[in-house]
């Protein structure tokens with residue numbers, strides 16, 4: 001295992017060991033069952049499971065004889081053989097999840113965080129109690145960091161995060177110098193997409209999209225069981241898909257981007273422009289108004305849901321995916337976006353689409369970051 005391994009690109013072959021751990025974490029399977037479920041050759045599974053057994057991450061169970069032929073040897077994960085720590089940085093707090101090899105949680109924690117303070121100092125301090133704990137510390141093999149913003153994964157650097165007010169921050173080298181285990185950083189949507197591939201939608205689908213609704217909208221793309229990143233790690237910038245040439249101004253400087261219709265500020269501006277509310281509406285305000293069916297609010301949200309649904313249908317048709325999973329911090333708005341979204345997307349796609357909406361909690365992107373760290377520490381290169 002090389003610590004110089006780039007966190008940026010995880011081609012299929014690098015995810016295979018994490019996929020095997022995730023698959024066998026919930027049930028013991030023999031090598032041919034693993035090969036069948038993951039669409040891999042027998043030799044590939046034999047090679048990767050041998051390495052996972054050498055690492056102590058998996059073990060063989062007694063052989064099972066079922067009729068003629070060679071007995072099959074079931075394999076199981078040793079969940080407590082190693083842990084990864086995932087951190088998600090929010091504008092005012094930080095969520096950490098310590099994860100076992102099978103994806104289950106050892107524990108989670110929340111700490112205050114001030115983006116205007118020293119990020120390296122605060123992030124190191126968040127990791128130190130976990131690393132110093134004699135029960136967990138020696139087992140931690142990697143730390144993943146999920147951040148809202150544009151990440152240069154090869155350099156391990158955050159390019160831009162308007163939400164955190166950070167630009168050009170080489171977090172991976174800075175934290176790597178402070179912490180005794182490899183540190184990976186990625187965009188939060190892609191970290192959660194990796195978690196979906198390993199522990200969620202990827203159980204049933206090799207190709208799928210993850211629609212993240214938060215401050216704006218983002219998209220995770222999985223094709224052939226590989227998380228698509230694009231050459232600069234910026235694939236999935238769904239929020240700046242152009243929708244209306246005369247649409248509202250977007251933070252990127254253009255007009256009529258999807259985000260300019262769906263982001264919380266955009267919804268608040270439109271509610272005010274329609275005379276439905278005053279200025280400065282927050283997300284909780286919007287949810288409260290929608291819940292009590294204040295005049296015009298549900299119509300506005302359903303209209304915006306329909307805009308989102310048409311844009312999603314376009315991507316679904318281009319990539320020919322059959323599954324869409326909805327995640328994100330704005331899930332609270334989903335019940336009001338969905339009445340517009342679902343008919344628009346279902347009316348727009350060329351083949352049936354399996355839509356799953358995840359119950360969201362604050363730790364989801366942190367679990368994604370821990371999954372990304374898991375994928376990277378067991379990667380074959």
Ligand SMILES: [Zn+2]
Pocket residue numbers: 239240250251252253254257259
């Ligand atoms: Zn834009």
